[in-house]
Amino acid sequence: MTFEKTILCIGAGYVGGPTMAMIASQCPRCRVTVVDINPERIAAWNSDNLPIYEPGLDELVRATRGRNLFFSTDIEQGIRENEIIFVSVNTPTKSFGLGAGMAADLQYWEKTARQILEFSESSKIVIEKSTLPVKTALAMERILNCQENGIHFDVLSNPEFLAEGTAVRDLEHPDRILIGSRETDNGLKARQTLVDIYASWVPKERILTSNIWSSELSKLVSNAFLAQRISSINAISALCEKAEADVTEVSRAVGMDSRIGPKFLNASIGFGGSCFRKDILNLVYLCRNYGLDVVADYWESVVKINDYQQERFIRNMLGAMFNTLAGKRICLWGFAFKANTGDTRESPAIFIARRLLEEQAEIVVSDPKALGNARTDLTGVRGQIRYVEDPLQAAEGCHAIALLTEWDLYRNLDFPKIFDSMAKPAFIFDGRNILDHRRCFDIGFNVYPVGKPPLTHFLEER
Numbered sequence: 090m091t092f093e094k095t096i097l098c099i100g101a102g103y104v105g106g107p108t109m110a111m112i113a114s115q116c117p118r119c120r121v122t123v124v125d126i127n128p129e130r131i132a133a134w135n136s137d138n139l140p141i142y143e144p145g146l147d148e149l150v151r152a153t154r155g156r157n158l159f160f161s162t163d164i165e166q167g168i169r170e171n172e173i174i175f176v177s178v179n180t181p182t183k184s185f186g187l188g189a190g191m192a193a194d195l196q197y198w199e200k201t202a203r204q205i206l207e208f209s210e211s212s213k214i215v216i217e218k219s220t221l222p223v224k225t226a227l228a229m230e231r232i233l234n235c236q237e238n239g240i241h242f243d244v245l246s247n248p249e250f251l252a253e254g255t256a257v258r259d260l261e262h263p264d265r266i267l268i269g270s271r272e273t274d275n276g277l278k279a280r281q282t283l284v285d286i287y288a289s290w291v292p293k294e295r296i297l298t299s300n301i302w303s304s305e306l307s308k309l310v311s312n313a314f315l316a317q318r319i320s321s322i323n324a325i326s327a328l329c330e331k332a333e334a335d336v337t338e339v340s341r342a343v344g345m346d347s348r349i350g351p352k353f354l355n356a357s358i359g360f361g362g363s364c365f366r367k368d369i370l371n372l373v374y375l376c377r378n379y380g381l382d383v384v385a386d387y388w389e390s391v392v393k394i395n396d397y398q399q400e401r402f403i404r405n406m407l408g409a410m411f412n413t414l415a416g417k418r419i420c421l422w423g424f425a426f427k428a429n430t431g432d433t434r435e436s437p438a439i440f441i442a443r444r445l446l447e448e449q450a451e452i453v454v455s456d457p458k459a460l461g462n463a464r465t466d467l468t469g470v471r472g473q474i475r476y477v478e479d480p481l482q483a484a485e486g487c488h489a490i491a492l493l494t495e496w497d498l499y500r501n502l503d504f505p506k507i508f509d510s511m512a513k514p515a516f517i518f519d520g521r522n523i524l525d526h527r528r529c530f531d532i533g534f535n536v537y538p539v540g541k542p543p544l545t546h547f548l549e550e551r
């Protein structure tokens with residue numbers, strides 16, 4: 090079969106894999122190849138056991154793999170053979186040198202640019218899919234177009250807005266697709282090529298085009314705004330706990346204002362995931378670089394509140410459990426950073442697990458999809474840790490349950506049975522406010538939600 094377009098994606102991660110599977114599914118006349126330096130990842134993409142869990146992803150990959158979707162480790166050949174190249178490699182926070190702990194580490198990104206230059210035998214469109222600091226495309230263009238050999242590269246920015254846990258749905262019905270380009274003849278032509286690919290399934294009015302710097306910046310700003318809403322309601326949850334207000338009632342009242350809206354207003358142990366923290370710190374670093382310290386401080390406070398919220402959760406546990414956790418067994422329900430994913434990157438559960446172990450508690454980690462990653466995250470951490478997938482078995486003999494991920498399965502468990510199996514007094518710390526707190530209290534638990542008065546059987550607190 091001859092294909093109309095040939096597409097390569099460098100980076101077979103949480104973004105590259107699902108995004109390319111969706112393009113392959115919606116554009117059968119495109120041949121899509123995904124390459125990665127990690128051979129185990131590629132082998133997993135070619136197996137029945139995909140490297141990431143996403144609802145609907147298995148079906149999507151099964152329908153396209155081998156037809157017009159291919160996974161390979163041959164990066165050189167991929168670059169040579171494809172005319173459109175997405176770059177979706179990781180861009181973690183820099184851990185060394187200038188900007189350590191804040192700026193984006195662009196080494197993987199730059200390595201990819203140099204590889205594209207080295208192996209290209211014809212002109213190409215190169216698309217930034219990774220989240221990058223504003224003006225990265227300029228560096229990409231300078232590296233790619235530094236040789237006078239008749240090969241020309243157009244660089245586009247096409248940030249990805251999918252959310253893990255709903256990636257397939259988000260890719261199929263995106264709120265918007267954003268494509269930034271240079272506003273030159275070549276830039277606009279390249280932009281149109283990418284618009285045409287998305288227009289196969291995305292309504293035209295949802296495909297936004299912009300100048301390339303606006304596009305790069307929009308992704309950072311979008312994540313900063315989402316995280317800022319979480320930190321805003323979490324800051325208010327601390328006040329609710331002092332003022333005997335209920336944060337759920339407050340967020341409902343606030344969110345019904347159509348100017349504000351109800352989404353991302355659930356108080357919790359805070360945000361996690363590979364993106365929010367790194368992208369905000371990246372934004373903060375950019376602002377400081379441009380001398381905008383007041384703006385930088387504003388956004389940095391979003392991250393500070395998130396750290397504060399996690400520490401507050403631990404302090405609330407300590408305070409409720411008579412100021413000592415040493416020797417107590419605590420079950421963690423959920424380790425993934427959110428429901429419906431096995432991803433634990435930057436999960437608040439990592440911090441909470443470490444802090445509980447520092448307090449010399451024993452922990453039992455439970456999660457339906459993330460136990461493998463949890464083991465890796467806690468490798469080398471001192472203390473007693475067990476991993477038990479079944480939440481009932483995990484809670485057996487424990488002094489407390491800390492609910493850390495909003496998996497639906499935790500809502501309707503046999504709570505009387507769980508209560509009977511636990512040490513008394515038994516505690517539930519609902520870090521996601523998803524349980525029926527009154528019911529748990531009536532069964533006998535002492536219940537500590539986030540941002541609401543606790544429900545306890547201790548006389549002095551009632």
Ligand SMILES: NC(=O)c1ccc[n+]([C@@H]2O[C@H](COP(=O)([O-])OP(=O)(O)OC[C@H]3O[C@@H](n4cnc5c(N)ncnc54)[C@H](O)[C@@H]3O)[C@@H](O)[C@H]2O)c1
Binds near residue numbers: 164220
């Ligand atoms: N995960 C998300 O929900 C999400 C959403 C939107 C945007 N993003 C952004 O997308 C980018 C990728 O994120 P991710 O979650 O997919 O990361 P990831 O770590 O899951 O995947 C990145 C992949 O790139 C590969 N890689 C690194 N250098 C390479 C090279 N030189 N050649 C070939 N492969 C290479 C790695 O082996 C890895 O498999 C990041 O910039 C991230 O900020 C992520």
